[in-house]
Every structure is written in C-alpha cells, then in structure tokens.
Amino acid sequence: MLTIGQLASYAGVTVRTVRHYHAKGLLPEPERDHSGYRRYGAAAVVELVRIRTLADAGVPLSRVRELLAADDEEFVAAVDDIDRRLRAEIRERQSHRERIAKLAAGDSLALPPEVVAYVDRMRELGFRERLVEIERDSWILIAAQMPEQVGPWMAMKRAQLEDESLRRLYLDVGELSDCGPEDPRLPVLADRVAAFIQAAADGAEGVEDEHPVSEDLVALLDAAFVESFPGAVRMLELLEERGWTGWTNIRRKTVAPVPCEAEL
Amino acid sequence: MLTIGQLASYAGVTVRTVRHYHAKGLLPEPERDHSGYRRYGAAAVVELVRIRTLADAGVPLSRVRELLAADDEEFVAAVDDIDRRLRAEIRERQSHRERIAKLAAGDSLALPPEVVAYVDRMRELGFRERLVEIERDSWILIAAQMPEQVGPWMAMKRAQLEDESLRRLYLDVGELSDCGPEDPRLPVLADRVAAFIQAAADGAEGVEDEHPVSEDLVALLDAAFVESFPGAVRMLELLEERGWTGWTNIRRKTVAPVPCEAEL
C-alpha cells in the first residue's frame, strides 16, 4: 500500500496535486489507515498517470473526467474543441507580441505614429511643453474613441502647423500655461482667437464639419483643456463675451432666451 | 466631472475593471462627491487608456505601473522580458496541441504505440481480457517511470508472444483471473512457471538483467498484479515454496537464516 507521497512521486506530481484531484473528484478518495493516512493501490497510480497525460496535453481539469470516460467519437470531438481553444490562445499571444513589439519600437503609449510625428514637430517648433502634453493627451482620447479618423485629421493639423500665422497664434496659446485667470494677456489672446475663428467661419459658411466628433468627446477634450491650464476657464468666459462657446469645437453662441420676471 | 461609468465607457472597459485598477493601485482613487460617488477628470481617461494599451498588449497588470513610469531603456528591457514570456506560452500551447493530436490519433491514453500494438496482439491471440488489462496498466506504469526503456523491451516481449510454448504458458496465466486462492489449477501453473524460470535462469547464468528496473517499480507492478487477480497471493506463495520470489521480476529466494532458539 502506498502513501500519498509515494503515489505522487510515482506519477511525478506533488502531494498537493493529488489532494487537489481528490477535491475535484478526478481521483477517488482511497481508504484510510488506522491513523487517517490515505492508502493507495497500484491502480491509483495508473489512474493518476492517465489524468496527467491529459492534463499535460492541455486538457483543462474540468474536462478530464469526461475524456477519460469518452468513447472514440466523443474523444475526438472533445479534442477538437480543446484544440480550437489552444489555437485561439496562441493567436491571442501572437497578437500580443505584435502589439507589444510596436510599443517598444517607439510608439508613445497609446499613440498612433502620425500623432507622434505631430507632437514631435510641435516640440521642434518650440511649443510650450504643457501645450504639447495636452495635445498629446487629447489625441490619446480621440484615438481611443475614433481611431479611424485620426489619420486624415492629423494630416490637416500638420498642415496647419506649417501655416505661419496660424502657428504663431497657436504658439501664443501655449502661454496659457503660465497665465493666471487675471492675466492681461488673456483678453488679447481671446481677441485673436475670436478673429481667427470668425475668419474661418466666414470662409466655410454652410460647410459641414469635416471631422464630426461626438458631443461627449468634445466635452471631454474641453475638460482636459480646463484641467491643464489655470487660465482656461477665464479664456472660455472671454470667448463667450465675444460670442463664441467651447474650445475644442468653437461655435457661435446661441443666445439663450433670458426668462422675464413675468414668466417666473 | 465624470462618473465611474462614464470613465469606463470612454476607455471601453467595465466599471468593475476600473475599480479593480483602483484596488491594485494602477489608477489613483479620485475625489468623491457629496454622496460618495467617485468623480474623475479627463486626465483619468488618459491614464486608463494608457493602462489598457499595455494590458491589451499582454502586459500583466503587475508590471503595468512599472512600464508606465519606465524610460526608454527600461521599457525595452521589460518588453523583452514580457515577449519572452509570451513566446514561452505559445511554445507551451503548441506542444499541447501536438500531444493532444497524438492522443486523438489513437494512442491509448498514456501508452506509447509499441505497447498499443502489443496489447492488440494479445487480444488477437485470445488472451483473457483481465490479463490484457493488467499488462496494459503495467506498461502505463513502466512508461511513466522509464519511457526510454519501453521501445527495446517491448520488442523483446513481442518476440516472446510469438514463441509457441511461452505463449501457451502465458495464456494459461490468464486463467488466474477466475482462480480463487484454493483453485487446483494454481499449483500446476506454479510448477510450470517455476520450470520455465529455472530454464531461463540456467540459460542466462551470470548474465545481467537486460532491463534493470528499480525495486520500487517492481514492487508496484507486483502490487498491481495482486490487486488484479484473486489467486495472485496464493500463486506467490506457491512460487516461494518452489524457491522463487516475486512475480514481475522472479528471483531465486535467498534463504533467510532461521534464527536458532539459542540466539533469541
């Protein structure tokens, strides 16, 4: 008669494993001797080896019992199923390998390469670091929501960067990073932004947005802007005074009807 | 300000996942509002997307924090490490696929093909099913302990099967499957076995065992024999009377010196 340790060593597994198989009902609990020790016969070794043969071939323990009792046809069907699972797991790891290799190859985290090029160009052109960061983070958010739009949109942005006057305006927006809410540069900047938007709007009257972005995303990007710049809230107020609302997607303010006292 | 559900949906994960990341310290716990709800800013979405980017590339959560904070060099080293793990996992599944395919191709469980051929031949020759089974189980045990020995040894056993007189003896051993301990066929069979072993021993005087088997394994195989046949114990006794001990590996009995009364 064998003790659990002997059984385990014959089958090349640990004692814990044997007990685990008992608990799972894979291997029947044997008789106990007078002191409560489990005592096994040779047949238990055979059973255990058969279980390990399946387990070592990637069969989940939950299916081992079924396979041990299966006839040929059931066995082949079950094996088919398990093989499918194995292939799926392999494909998964392979796609993981590809993704992680791309990350290591220099993609900044969560950023498509076009965006990396864009923020690099911003740095070259001397944009304030804070502005570059908010831009990068914004694109992380955009890429997460609508990855297919990033490519064409990015091309447009890059072109804007190379436009002298626009770039100068945008460079100055970077000064927001050290403007408090009362900074005298804010109204000046708001004027320039409003003028630019007005010109753009005039030039594109009736033209739909090229890059339709959900309200939610716009709100999120505006929030990111506000979180990043201390002067951002004041800037939004100044733009409202000038008839514009929002930042990410600046629009003409629709004048909300002020309720008359009579209506209250 | 975002609720946890909004944050989760921006990042394409479940609420449970966000809370899990809080618990693991991957994502900092945000402020709570007056009713205890978590309130997130846009920066949290960015962080969460970055975490998911790594997780989706197969980075274990336990290493995500490290990678988010890593410089380029550390990042590449960590990625190398993770890629190694992924490759190892892929190799593992591939070997699982091969093994399970072999099992489905007809290998009886845990049996090398030579052994399958051997037990099939036993059935063809009309051996008792019980004997075939104990033979098969014995080979499962042997293959588990010393797989490399199975091939050559099996060749020898197959040759023995084709030896007329030996086969007849072995066929009759199969009758043990319905012999009680007092069956009159037992002494006759024991005589025949003893005679055969004697002859074999005479022919191989001084020759070492071709197939050295550990004492433990021999004991295990003997135990399997005893478990399978009700008459096995009696058979062993009869062989002892004839000067032999054991079954799997029958040897001349070394006569233990009987203690004289004077010595007690």
Next chain:
DNA sequence: GCTTGACCTTGACGCTGGGTCAGGGTTGCA
C-alpha cells in the same frame, strides 16, 4: 524511553483579471 526529522492530516489564503451577485443609497427624468 526520548528525540529528531520526515511524513501525514485539514484548513485557509495567494496568484490573474476581472464577472457576478447581494443589499443598499443616489440621481435624473416623466
């Protein structure tokens, strides 16, 4: 007879990455 070390016993927690209740409070809209 006593000690020591190697076994054995049950019970419980740990790992991964969340899923899925349970039992309760909050918010927002009709």
Next chain:
DNA sequence: TGCAACCCTGACCCAGCGTCAAGGTCAAGC
C-alpha cells in the same frame, strides 16, 4: 412621486495548484 439607471462596498467565483499553519504519526538512532 415613482421608476429606471446609476453608484457604493463587500464577498464569492473561475484554474491549478503553491505555500503556510498547526498539529498528529512513524521509523530510526541514542
């Protein structure tokens, strides 16, 4: 005012054991 849709914490669940804790048992050596 009610209802659906959120939110909260706490807890158990999956696989396949590893590992510790706290205690009982066995064989051997002194």
